[in-house]
Amino acid sequence: MSGRDVVLGRVRRALGGPSAPPTTYDTDIDRGYLREHGERTVAQTVELLAENLADYRAVVHRCTHTDDELGLLVMRLLAERGARTVLVPPALPAHWLSSAGPTRVHDQAVSTARQLDRVDSVVTGCAVAIAETGTIVLDGSADQGRRRITLVPDHHICVVRVPDQVVSSVPQALSRLDPTRPLTWISGPSATSDIELDRVEGVHGPRTLEVVLVSEG
């Protein structure tokens, strides 16, 4: 007998026979919990996102889409970091980076982890941002790229379009996301509490996470 038959056979015996189709799912599960916590205006939701990002040690910046403000801000952040090279996903909007600045490295399917390890910074967009938890979610779209490009470099700049990409809560975020895409939820830079439960920011992922909240001017 295969492992599959053994395990399924045991499950069915434990349940007193093969179970009925799970048609009672909707009545079994009480979804009386809240879709979001508290009432906020759109501006307040964005404010909460900024607060919670900062609370978990992400560095938050704001700018508007007018007058190339975003491109200049991103350049300034890269310069302050001393970045010589910056990784860009396949389709980063052109105006997110102004022409001057660090050498751009384009991620390719053949780029190895070691090659990515030599790049200083990475700039991406995101799929959605969650205010209540201070989380940004990447889904591998063309302005975000493969999961590894936001993992190996030590400095990640993530651009969030506000308020369009901002939701209040985890339930709202999940309903916007496509489960068939590889998803990465990021809440602050990597951290560990494994030594005496003392929180230390920066272990294997980028040790610096900068989030730029860009509003339509």
Add this chain to the structure above:
Amino acid sequence: MSGTFVGMPAFPKAAHEAVRNTTLRDNLRHATHTIRDKRARAVAELEDWERLREAGRRIKDHTLRHLDRYLVQLEESVTAAGGTVHWAADADEANRIVTRLVAETGESEVVKVKSMATQEIGLNEALEAAGMRAYETDLAELIVQLGHDRPSHILVPAIHRNRGEIRDIFRAQMGSWGRPAPDGLSDTPAELAEAARLHLREKFLRAKVGVSGANFMVAQTGTLVVVESEGNGRMCLTLPETLISVVGIEKIVPRWQDLEVFLQTLPRSSTAERMNPYTSMWTGTADTDGPRTFHLVLLDNGRTDALADEVGRQALRCIRCSACLNVCPVYERAGGHAYGSVYPGPIGAILSPQLRGTASEIDASLPYASSLCGACYEVCPVAIDIPEVLVHLRERVVQGGEVTRNGVKVRLRPARGHAAERAAMRATRWAFTHPGVLAGGQRLASRTRRFHPRSAPGPGRAWTATRDLPRVPAEPFRDWWRRTDGGKAGTGKGGAK
């Protein structure tokens, strides 16, 4: 479960040694108190916490009642998304499958995400026996692995180590596993974390095979979820060419939407954060992003035996947050090792004896490793009534009865060592069903009370070593009630007005 713990002494003996280790007690007290206060604040932020807890309980109960259906659905979804599903009835089978899959890649080393399931089956030891090396990449697991130690906490396996001990382990051991610890390494957590980053980086960058568990599997979509903090999980899940995930069959949730409950309750319960730094979700394989080959090994290893027990099966709702460890007065003093299992603390006391049976000394003693104070139940994000299951398992140990072991119904014999308890209970039952005997016995006890000893003789001595025997009143309650008409007939000896 893992051979690591074979031959463990019963809980009281192991705990007795642990409580005399003052360093261990200090480390544990500091850590558990820090985290429990933080958790309380994180939970208090959500006014619908109790509703989320109830929803989590119901999702898991519904899933368990239809587990065969959801397993088959998950298999279909994962396969359709490009993954390969394997089934393992026990630890040996799971280890054989993983060893074969690694061998087929031609590689001899794997990087591992922290995973309770692979610890439970002793995967590292099995790979080592096959000439392969498994590198733990979670910081605490690294400390445990380098220190040739055993985990003592679900979330923070090295919670029993303080910073000075960790520095010593890194200095002494890192060199023999790869990049040595930096010269002059101090004991500050930031420097220790940096040392781990440097040590593991070369392993991540060259890794061809990653091994993980998963926190959740979505039957509807075939999505697996790993919740973590350090980024070592993301490294292992995205950089290697082959990913092998070993996951207990109880980790399924039916639908994508169900994650909205657990992604709120798990981080706040475990690390006391609104959200943990990184959560990875993947569905089969993607063309250019992440591993080209994905294997999912579905693990039983005693879970179906627990499922067969209608009281005990609620332990399978567990999402491994470890909140119950952090509030447990017994865990705080005895530490994780005394539980003789990768699952310590209150959840371990009900999970290990169900996954492994109660034949060994340690497993038969685990249901007693509790004062039944109920703090574990209060904090459990899926409302597992741990005290209820503990009492249920005690009954099984003392009285024996029908249980399922390895999928087969067997009749368990009453455990030795509880003969006096059984005799006392039999005598009590007889007395309580014979009112005349009970009344006579009580009057005799009242009249002879001056001669009663302060401690019990024979097998009861252990119980009274730390307690006084209750004093017998001068008059049995029922006599007093009859004499004073329930206290209405004026003051009696009982003192009623």
